[in-house]
Amino acid sequence: AQTVTQSQPEMSVQEAETVTLSCTYDTSESDYYLFWYKQPPSRQMILVIRQEAYKQQNATENRFSVNFQKAAKSFSLKISDSQLGDAAMYFCAYTYDYKLSFGAGTTVTVRA
Amino acid sequence: DGGITQSPKYLFRKEGQNVTLSCEQNLNHDAMYWYRQDPGQGLRLIYYSQIVNDFQKGDIAEGYSVSREKKESFPLTVTSAQKNPTAFYLCASSFLDWLGTEAFFGQGTRLTVV
Numbered sequence: 001a002q003t004v005t006q007s008q009p010e011m012s013v014q015e016a017e018t019v020t021l022s023c024t025y026d027t028s029e030s031d032y033y034l035f036w037y038k039q040p041p042s043r044q045m046i047l048v049i050r051q052e053a054y055k056q057q058n059a060t061e062n063r064f065s066v067n068f069q070k071a072a073k074s075f076s077l078k079i080s081d082s083q084l085g086d087a088a089m090y091f092c093a094y095t096y097d098y099k100l101s102f103g104a105g106t107t108v109t110v111r112a
Numbered sequence: 113d114g115g116i117t118q119s120p121k122y123l124f125r126k127e128g129q130n131v132t133l134s135c136e137q138n139l140n141h142d143a144m145y146w147y148r149q150d151p152g153q154g155l156r157l158i159y160y161s162q163i164v165n166d167f168q169k170g171d172i173a174e175g176y177s178v179s180r181e182k183k184e185s186f187p188l189t190v191t192s193a194q195k196n197p198t199a200f201y202l203c204a205s206s207f208l209d210w211l212g213t214e215a216f217f218g219q220g221t222r223l224t225v226v
Binding site for chain 1: 214
C-alpha cells in the first residue's frame with residue numbers, strides 16, 4: 001500500500017519570508033503523480049501544484065515550488081514571499097491507479 | 113457555474129441510525145470519491161466510482177455504503193455499523209484519467225453523532 005508522510009504537524013512563517021513543507025512517500029511504482037493541496041479555514045480543498053514522477057524538472061506555480069527527489073521519495077513544497085492568505089493546512093498527496101492518498105497535513109501559520 | 117455540491121453542511125445523527133450524505137457534480141466527471149477527514153489523520157478514502165453502477169472500496173469502507181445510479185450523483189450512507197462516524201466528509205470528482213488530473217472537492221459535510 002502506498003503511504004504519504006508529512007512529519008511537520010505545524011509550521012510558522014513571517015509574512016514575506018519562505019517556508020518549506022516536507023513530504024515523503026512510499027511506492028513501488030515508476031510513474032505516478034504527486035500533488036500539494038491547500039485547505040484554508042473554509043475547508044475547501046484547493047490544488048496548489050502537481051508533479052509527474054517522470055519529469056525531472058521541479059514544478060513551479062507563482063510563489064509555490066517543489067523539490068522533487070524521486071530516488072529519495074521526497075516531495076517538499078516551498079512557499080516564497082509568504083502572504084497572510086497562505087495560512088491553511090497543506091496536504092501532500094500521491095496518486096496511482098485512480099486512488100489519491102493523502103498525508104496527515106501541515107498547518108501553516110503566517111505571522112504579520 | 114460548474115462544481116461539486118455536498119449537502120447538508122452539518123448533520124446530526126443519533127446512535128444506531130443510518131444517515132445519507134449527498135454529493136452532486138455538474139462537471140461531467142466520470143470518477144467520484146468519498147473521503148473522511150479526522151484531526152491528525154489527513155484524508156482517508158472510503159469509496160470511489162469510475163463509472164455508473166460500479167464502485168470500489170477504499171481504505172476504510174467498513175460501515176459505509178454507496179450507490180452510483182447517475183453520473184452526477186454519488187451518495188454516501190453512514191450505517192449504524194460504523195463505530196466512530198463523527199468526522200468531516202469530503203466528496204471529490206475528476207475525469208477518468210485520474211493520473212495527474214485535478215480532483216475537485218465539495219465543501220464537505222460535518223457529521224456528528226449525538
